[in-house]
Amino acid sequence: MKHLVLFIRLKQLLKEGFKMKICLIVDDYLPNSKKVAGKMMHELATEFTFKGHEVTVITPCTKIKLQYEISNLDSVRVCRFKSGKIKNTSMVERVINESLLSFRAWRACKDFLKDNKHDLIIYYSPSIFWGQLIRKLKKIWGVKSYLVLRDFYPQMFFDEGLISKYSPIAIYFRLIEWLCYLPADIIAIESPKN
Numbered sequence: 529m530k531h532l533v534l535f536i537r538l539k540q541l542l543k544e545g546f547k548m549k550i551c552l553i554v555d556d557y558l559p560n561s562k563k564v565a566g567k568m569m570h571e572l573a574t575e576f577t578f579k580g581h582e583v584t585v586i587t588p589c590t591k592i593k594l595q596y597e598i599s600n601l602d603s604v605r606v607c608r609f610k611s612g613k614i615k616n617t618s619m620v621e622r623v624i625n626e627s628l629l630s631f632r633a634w635r636a637c638k639d640f641l642k643d644n645k646h647d648l649i650i651y652y653s654p655s656i657f658w659g660q661l662i663r664k665l666k667k668i669w670g671v672k673s674y675l676v677l678r679d680f681y682p683q684m685f686f687d688e689g690l691i692s693k694y695s696p697i698a699i700y701f702r703l704i705e706w707l708c709y710l711p712a713d714i715i716a717i718e719s720p721k722n
Contacts, residue, residue, distance in 0.1 A: 553651040557587040595636040609636035630660035649673040659707035675712035
């Protein structure tokens, strides 16, 4: 019930013209990617900026030389941090690099993040590995977080028989999934069936 009240209040604040600093966290973003998640989050970010809000996107990148770089894309501030490959790579490399997302983001961007308090965090899953970063940001900023949950990982691996529910990797993924959901004040899913 408290989450519904929070969501209604957030909607009311946005409608009343309250200007916020919003931090979007996603594992894929434009222009380096053409995947759906990157496009959807950019559309969300530009809609928020159109309504007068200030938006910062935190996202990994394999192509930068520094630990992090700040750029601007369609009035959206994009903070890219150095990361290993998590797309179009082997499953082992992907799991290792995704497991390090929160650590790498915090290590690279912590000074920037500490100096740039935001009013709301919106994060996108998959990836399920943002939990530790969200927890730290909520602690230092004292804000609420909203998880956009598109796919249920690792459940899809179990459903397709790719991983046994009782294997050590399944236990690891379940722990990470729980850590991803834990800091979310609201979790949005695609359909009522979910």
